[in-house]
Structure formats: structure tokens, C-alpha cells
Amino acid sequence: MAMSAGQDDGEPMMEMNTTPLIDVMLVLLIMFIITIPVQTHAVKVDLPQNANTPNNVIEPDKNKVTIDAAGSIFWNGAPINEVLLRQYLERTAVMNPEPELHFAPDPQARYEKVDQVLAVIKRANITKLGFVGNEQYRNDF
Structure with a gap:
């Protein structure tokens, strides 16, 4: 098959x-790709x-x-932020025996904030976690 699109009449x-x-x-295109600076x-x-927080803020049992x-x-x-919460949780995770962590969000708290705190708790590998205060809603559902 010929790739030419011309006619055979000699034109x-x-x-x-x-x-x-x-x-x-x-x-x-290849030259432009090579010369683009690396994005940082x-x-x-x-x-x-x-880092020098006192150890007495962490209770040994709960x-x-x-x-x-x-x-x-x-x-x-005591009011804290997420960074300080992460530090406290990391310290409790290495304690032997690991103290219980009771989690009690206010019913009017935004779900987004509760979810962020639960994610921090999960990343800290806390194994003894309990939701406190949910028993008041047991007959609502």
C-alpha cells in the first residue's frame, strides 16, 4: 500500500x-519538559x-x-490543642499498663471536629478507648 495521497497522473x-x-x-516538547524547574x-x-510538659497531667488509670x-x-x-493531645496520647500509648481513654464529645459539637480528634486518637494507636455519655441516647433510636 502506498502512503502517498497524490494522484498517479504525474501532477x-x-x-x-x-x-x-x-x-x-x-x-x-521534550526540551520544555527537561528545562522546567523542579516544583518544590x-x-x-x-x-x-x-516538650517539658509535666507528667502529672496524664493519669495512670484513665x-x-x-x-x-x-x-x-x-x-x-484542661484546654489543649491537637498537637498537645497527640503528645499526651503518644505518652499514654507507651505506658504499662495503658490507661483507659474516655472520649466524651458534646452533643452540639461539630462532627468535623470530633472526627479530627478521633483520627488523632487512631494515629496514636490507642487500644483502650471508650465513648462516655452515649448511654443517655440509647432509647432515642
């Missing part, structure tokens, strides 16, 4: 040969804010994490 082809143009475009992305890292309606996190009644 010259009137269409332009696009193969060299495609080759040049591919070479230019910033990674947000939560650094510990106070600790309670609560979330109020405004979305504030509390550890045994």
Missing part, C-alpha cells in the same frame, strides 16, 4: 508534508510547642478527652 502533490513539523514539535512543595509540620460545643478540646478538664 505534484499540493498537500504539505507534516511529518517534519510533528518531529520538530516533539523535540520542542512546602510541607506543614506541627512541631511540639512545649484519662478523659472532651470536646465542648465550641469545638475546644479538653484533656482531664
Whole structure:
């Protein structure tokens, strides 16, 4: 099969040969890809804010994490942030025996905040977790 689109009557082809143009475009594309600078992305890292926290905030038998309606996190009644919560949970995970963690979100707390705290607890590999206060809703469903 002939690849020519011309006629057999001896007339010259009137269409332009696009193969060299495609080759040049591919070479230019490869050169642009090679010369693009490497993209650097910033990674947000939560650094510990106070590494010298006292050990008396962690109880040896049970600790309670609560979330109020405004979305504030509390550890045994003291307000904390997610970074400090992560530090406390990491310390309790290595204690022997591991203390129980009682989790009691306010019924008016946003689900998104409760989900974020539960994700922090899961990432800390806490095995003794209990939801406190849910017994008041047992007859609602």
C-alpha cells in the first residue's frame, strides 16, 4: 500500500508534508519538559510547642478527652490543642499498663471536629478507648 495521497497522473502533490513539523514539535516538547524547574512543595509540620510538659497531667488509670460545643478540646478538664493531645496520647500509648481513654464529645459539637480528634486518637494507636455519655441516647433510636 502506498502512503502517498497524490494522484498517479504525474501532477505534484499540493498537500504539505507534516511529518517534519510533528518531529520538530516533539523535540520542542521534550526540551520544555527537561528545562522546567523542579516544583518544590512546602510541607506543614506541627512541631511540639512545649516538650517539658509535666507528667502529672496524664493519669495512670484513665484519662478523659472532651470536646465542648465550641469545638475546644479538653484533656482531664484542661484546654489543649491537637498537637498537645497527640503528645499526651503518644505518652499514654507507651505506658504499662495503658490507661483507659474516655472520649466524651458534646452533643452540639461539630462532627468535623470530633472526627479530627478521633483520627488523632487512631494515629496514636490507642487500644483502650471508650465513648462516655452515649448511654443517655440509647432509647432515642
